């Protein structure tokens with residue numbers, strides 16, 4: 365046999381030995397896990413149960429979470445102009461609300477509430493599973509630990525398959541494609557718990573404003589209108605014109621502080637204006 369052949373034989377033997385040793389270690393690690401899995405689980409109570417409970421809650425609810433986000437248009441790619449994209453970058457929440465399909469109603473807020481809870485719990489789940497994995501790594505032998513990556517650990521010890529859980533945040537994407545299609549630019553908003561919270565508070569602010577306007581408009585009755593005109597002696601509070609000077613003058617009742625700015629339909633906030641002055645006021 366030549367010199368090279370001997371070297372090759374020696375290397376092959378070494379490789380073979382290495383493979384056999386790894387295999388033996390792998391088998392012994394797996395046996396260890398099989399034998400000790402319930403012990404490891406129990407030793408790390410209550411954290412291990414907490415992880416399992418969170419997992420079963422999240423698995424049950426995650427299709428609803430995804431559906432709510434999709435139905436409200438929060439997980440879509442929105443094709444837009446370059447300027448809309450720039451505006452969105454400067455004011456993400458405002459533009460997210462504008463170009464999603466969110467309604468200003470209670471049901472929408474309830475759905476967002478649900479999504480917030482889910483997202484929060486998902487965050488806690490990832491924290492707790494990290495913690496548990498770290499905790500366990502200190503208590504089992506290293507020869508076992510190296511054969512027990514995180515995904516395997518949760519399947520074998522806690523019966524949780526991590527691959528069923530979302531690996532990244534849902535995302536709303538603003539996408540600009542130039543007319544010739546030569547260049548494109550995108551801006552992603554990740555729907556994190558904080559983003560959901562911000563959308564919620566913005567929405568409830570708008571909802572309050574909206575219901576305020578509705579109530580204030582309904583409060584304005586013909587009787588109230590006539591009473592205000594009578595109180596102001598059928599005279600415009602701005603120009604002083606009246607039905608005595610101009611018998612066919614059209615008088616209107618105006619909110620001094622507009623409803624849109626929080627004004628109420630109350631005598632103190634109402635005044636008689638001629639139609640010209642009213643148009644003038646609403647144009648300013």
Ligand SMILES: [Zn+2]
Nearest residue numbers: 600603638641
């Ligand atoms: Zn007037």
